[in-house]
Amino acid sequence: MMLKGKMAIITGGGTGIGAATTRRFIAEGAKVCIAGRRENVLQELVKSLPSDTGVMCKGDVSEPRDIERIIRTALDFGGRIDILVNNAGMGTGGSVTDADLDEWRKTLEVNLIGPFLLMRGAIPHMKKNGGGSIVNISSLASLRGIGGLSAYCTSKAGLNMMTQQAAIDFGEDKIRCNAICPGFVFSEMVEKGYGQMAKDLNTDLNTLMDKVFREIPSRHPAQPEEVAGICAFLASDDASYITGTVIPVDGGLAVMDPFPFCVKNATLEMGK
16 A cells, blocks of 8 residues: 555556556555546546546646646545656657658647646645655657657657656655656557457467567566556655656667667568
8 A cells, every 4th residue: 555645647547557557556545536538438447446546537638728627636536636647648650751740749749748737737736745756658769769750759758858857856845757668568559459460460469479579578568557566666655766767667678789680680581
């Protein structure tokens, strides 16, 4: 019960990492305001939780009016704000020359401006409580670029720096701010996309996953609960001296040299 008595806001909380973090926080004694754009998904999650532990708030983190409603919902439900998990995110394809401008803007609004607005709204309340913890869900793509994902990689890299800026600016207020950079996390969206890929390759999803991940140290993709555990630790007093960190949660992928894979792929391609 390392979060007993704490009140948390988790954005993008209806599925995947957000839903797993919601359940973990509640198991650790916290109350949670779960924010997201899909009302039906949020309702189903709240129904599955113990009574009076979670409340939903439909909202788009890129909209200032929705941010105000999320903050107010959390305060009305829990009377305070101790923890903020900025998990809501999106991505769009394209290089800087061929990406759609509106989609590029929207990606930055959700992935970077949204966390900025929520931090700006939550931090004054954390100050009143004598401190708090902010956990920003970034991405391994913030540390190692991916071709054709200019908006996503840029927005997540910016989120890392904003995390460190907040750690510097509000450390004296006992507000900690850290970023987690997940690698590949197995989610409903991933299962759908890779499930179709498996069918196209005349195999099953488990076999495909085994082949994709057999050469990284962990040998498997992350489950949302594995990221949720890191969120719970960073939100707790056990992490009281950790702030301004950018932590890869990627099964060891970030430490690997990609060159051998390039050679292997090139050799296989030439051997066809």
